[in-house]
Amino acid sequence: MASRGAERSGVLDAVGDVLWRRLPAAGRQISGTIPVVAGDGQYLCAWPVLGALAPLLALAVGAALGSRVVPSGTPFTASLVTVSVLFALGGLGAGLGVWALVGYALGDLLFGPHVALRLATSSLAAQLVWARIPQLGSYVMLALLMVGLPLAAQTARLDTSLRLPLSGASRTVVDAGLHAILLGGFGMAWALAAAPLIRPLYTWVGLMPDVRAIAPLQQQGQVLAIFGAAVGVARVVLEDRALRSPIVLERMLLAAAETAPAEPGAVRRYAGIVASTLVTTLLAAGVLANLAQGVAFGLAVAGILVARDRGISRIRPWLALTSRLPIVVRLAAGLGVTWWASQSILQRMYWIDRSFLPLALVVLSSVAAFALLFPPAPPVQADAGERVPAP
Numbered sequence: 001m002a003s004r005g006a007e008r009s010g011v012l013d014a015v016g017d018v019l020w021r022r023l024p025a026a027g028r029q030i031s032g033t034i035p036v037v038a039g040d041g042q043y044l045c046a047w048p049v050l051g052a053l054a055p056l057l058a059l060a061v062g063a064a065l066g067s068r069v070v071p072s073g074t075p076f077t078a079s080l081v082t083v084s085v086l087f088a089l090g091g092l093g094a095g096l097g098v099w100a101l102v103g104y105a106l107g108d109l110l111f112g113p114h115v116a117l118r119l120a121t122s123s124l125a126a127q128l129v130w131a132r133i134p135q136l137g138s139y140v141m142l143a144l145l146m147v148g149l150p151l152a153a154q155t156a157r158l159d160t161s162l163r164l165p166l167s168g169a170s171r172t173v174v175d176a177g178l179h180a181i182l183l184g185g186f187g188m189a190w191a192l193a194a195a196p197l198i199r200p201l202y203t204w205v206g207l208m209p210d211v212r213a214i215a216p217l218q219q220q221g222q223v224l225a226i227f228g229a230a231v232g233v234a235r236v237v238l239e240d241r242a243l244r245s246p247i248v249l250e251r252m253l254l255a256a257a258e259t260a261p262a263e264p265g266a267v268r269r270y271a272g273i274v275a276s277t278l279v280t281t282l283l284a285a286g287v288l289a290n291l292a293q294g295v296a297f298g299l300a301v302a303g304i305l306v307a308r309d310r311g312i313s314r315i316r317p318w319l320a321l322t323s324r325l326p327i328v329v330r331l332a333a334g335l336g337v338t339w340w341a342s343q344s345i346l347q348r349m350y351w352i353d354r355s356f357l358p359l360a361l362v363v364l365s366s367v368a369a370f371a372l373l374f375p376p377a378p379p380v381q382a383d384a385g386e387r388v389p390a391p
Contacts, residue, residue, distance in 0.1 A: 016051030020044075020095065021251075031268070040151055041093015042252055046242035055099040058089050062103025067111035075138055076104075077198050080216045083145070084227045090146030091183055091231035092238075094154070097146035105139050134200035137282040141197045144283070145190050153182035153232065156327040163326055176236040182328070184229030191221030196359065199286035269309055277302045284363050287356035300364050308371040319375055330373040334366065341365035 020042040027034030045051030065082045076082050086104065090097025157179045166174055194217045195209075202209045217224070242248050281288075281298040288294045312318065322330065342362045349358040 012048035012052040013045070016045040016048060017251075019055045020051060021254075024095070031272070037147060037151060038095045038098050040154060041095040043239045043242035043248065044093065045251065046245055046248045054096060058096045058099040059103040061085065061089065062100035062105075063107035064103075066104035066107025066109075068107075074210055074213045075198055075201055076142060077194050077217055078210070078213045080220055080223060083217070084224060086142065086146050087187060087224060087228060088231045090150040091153075091228060092235050094147045094151040097143075097150060101139070101143055101146050104142065108135075108139075130204045133282075134204045134285065137200055137285055138198060140279055140282050141194075145187075149186040149190060150183065152331075153179060153186055154235075156182055156331060157236075159327040172236065172240045175240075176233045178328075179232035179236050180229035181232075183232035184225040187228030188221055188225035191217040191224045194218075194221075196286040196356065197283060203286070273302060273305045273309060276305055280363075280367065284360060287359040287363065289355055289357065293357070293360065297360055297364070301367055304364070304368050304371050309376055312372060312375040313377070315375075322373060322375060334370045334373050337369035338362065338366040341369075 020039055024035040024038035027038060041054075042051075044054050065076070065085065076086070086097075086100055089100040157175060160178060161171065161175050164171070164174065195214045198213055199209050201213075243252075277298050280301045281294060284297060285294065288297055345358050345361050345365070349361075
């Protein structure tokens with residue numbers, strides 16, 4: 001019996017190793033970010049059954065939710081339960097969020113009812129442009145909730161925690177409280193932004209947004225915040241217990257060393273800028289009135305990101321200053337700038353332009369602020385102290 005148990009545990013450990021270490025490491029050939037994102041949540045391998053089955057369960061749950069959204073024919077924003085479950089999976093680990101997102105997208109594409117597709121023209125090209133692209137934008141919006149925000153909360157919490165002279169139970173308590181505030185706050189912010197973000201699913205095919213797709217998060221967004229805070233505490237407690245095992249800690253350190261992102265070359269850097277520009281423009285599509293505004297917005301975002309990569313990264317005093325500031329401080333500063341921009345721009349332009357253009361300008365201001373507060377790492381220095389030329 002003992003040998004069977006050991007054999008079963010060995011199989012589960014091997015499955016967990018493939019799902020949490022080997023697959024994420026393989027993604028390093030595409031982008032150095034993939035291993036970091038897909039491997040977040042590896043602490044679950046402290047419990048072999050959970051480590052092996054959690055990604056597959058997340059995939060299945062995502063597929064089930066994607067194939068059947070209530071009320072029928074509406075996007076995920078119409079169901080507070082759907083959004084909360086998906087947020088919880090991502091909150092326990094961005095890697096789980098990736099698996100659930102893939103499952104949701106597959107279920108939604110293959111089996112989900114889409115009112116926009118039923119009302120769009122039968123032309124395949126027209127459906128691709130006017131229905132499928134907004135649908136892709138909705139997945140980006142969901143990825144922000146399930147992957148981007150949980151990973152940002154985890155990164156900010158660890159950065160702050162490592163700067164504090166705490167240990168033992170006091171560190172766990174502070175970590176849990178901080179993670180709850182961050183994840184709950186991010187969840188509330190996402191809920192408030194959901195209404196304009198989901199609009200392209202309807203407006204791109206000439207429809208008014210369904211109130212059922214907007215009302216739940218507008219009226220009960222605080223539920224998502226509370227749910228996120230609870231999941232944040234749960235993650236810290238589980239992670240603390242997992243890291244008490246020297247074996248688990250050693251595995252996580254090994255995985256981190258194996259998947260540490262190398263400095264990207266010029267091609268990867270600019271590919272990243274293009275991808276970030278497209279993602280940001282897709283997310284902002286709900287506040288852009290036409291193609292001309294979309295192109296102008298995309299060019300502005302690309303310009304900001306190029307300036308961040310080629311300009312800000314070379315201002316050494318600014319890099320030194322931002323590196324000394326905790327991430328939570330920079331997050332607060334970025335949000336403060338965004339709030340100030342929203343007040344200034346919306347108040348001045350409200351009587352001039354009643355469209356969503358002022359909101360697009362607020363988004364650009366926010367992108368610029370966060371690009372300045374979160375500059376890229378400086379170029380690697382050669383052993384002789386000279387800068388390595390950029391490829």
